[in-house]
Amino acid sequence: MADHAAKAALFDALAESAKALANGRRAELIDVLSQGERSVEDLAVEIDQTVANTSQHLQRLLRAGLVRARRHGTRIFYDLSSPLVSTLWRTMRRVAEEHVEELEQLTTAYVGDRSGLNTMTRDELRERLRAGDVVVLDVRPPAEYAAGHIRGAVSVPIGDLRARLLEIDSGARVVAYCRGSYCVYADEAVRLLAEAGRDAARLEDGFPEWASARLPVERGA
Amino acid sequence: MADHAAKAALFDALAESAKALANGRRAELIDVLSQGERSVEDLAVEIDQTVANTSQHLQRLLRAGLVRARRHGTRIFYDLSSPLVSTLWRTMRRVAEEHVEELEQLTTAYVGDRSGLNTMTRDELRERLRAGDVVVLDVRPPAEYAAGHIRGAVSVPIGDLRARLLEIDSGARVVAYCRGSYCVYADEAVRLLAEAGRDAARLEDGFPEWASARLPVERGA
DNA sequence: GTCCTATTCAAGGACTCCATTGAATACCTG
């Protein structure tokens, strides 16, 4: 019979990965980093915290092995250490969605009412992309588009959309996507497009799910 | 733009699921419960803690929605609230295995040296079961066998194996399995069988992985 | 109803976690 202490130490180590995710701010960081690498200051703005605090959270994630750091000039860019981390995060979200009762209220409190919103599944979008009868808009910040996006998508950051409406072929069906189902950029885009009389829908989830399903993506530019 | 406070509350709630797993003892509980439901006292013995402490950990898991409780007579049985929780736990283990450096040492400190041990993959075992040229031993406690086991496996709790060696067809190739790769029962079984001159191997992982891969299982008796 | 057993509750002390603050470090620019 193996030692109780050795068993306890092993499971304590396994629990460390969970501890790294066991904080709302760090969860937000993982969520943002699922879109691609970002600088510390950038991340601090994203999660609405001081740079010092963000840095400490990032180092906690670093110690747990969930992220890695890369120096580029005067900045340090953090990135998930592997796509498996993104999978872990999505699995945890699914568990929470399925088993935490209050989550639904919290979600609507954040994203608002989605009942009037057209949506499209990954599978349907894949088919329509293949057929070529759809315009896909990536409404995330440019840095995230640059780090990777759905093949064939056009980058139109949500803040620019209103000004660039005329660029979009008025006959086409438009699909907008962003970071995932907890991201509201695509919602806003679809509302804006609908007001302008376009046939618009949002992708149900976001880029990480698309990439994880091994559907076609492009990196860079 | 949605409210920062609402976003923070949402991610705090998501992080609650991680907090539930962010403790070595609770991780052990989830690991044991992946084999099927168990009573509080049973679980307390399993994780080497007092009943009171075990009860508190179970309630924490209950609040997070990861487990559910069922009263049966004088006892209360806890169970994972869905197979998704088992998936989450396995994903977390994979992440830790891939990204936590010290884990390998901790594993060998607990399970010992496995270099002399024959192993068999799930796929190979499935093929051999189909061909019928293998004897499969479930060396977990009887309660776990009863809650579910590989179809065709025989229950031989590890403590009984030595006394029941003669029951096992001496010409057959024998495969032992238990809870998973962190479980040492099957290791012990293979060593014991090898000493007795049998052709023995352990399944690389355990029952939860087999069931999760939708390979044939039996429930009850 | 009374005993027995399984589980939960409540309170306490050691420890860790988290956001804040102000200072220190490290790299780039000129």
Added chain:
DNA sequence: CAGGTATTCAATGGAGTCCTTGAATAGGAC
């Protein structure tokens, strides 16, 4: 090398976590 910016470090107080202890509950058996 001086100045500027991005990031990290160190210290602090308040909150939460974890295990222990002893008592309380709640079914079942008699």
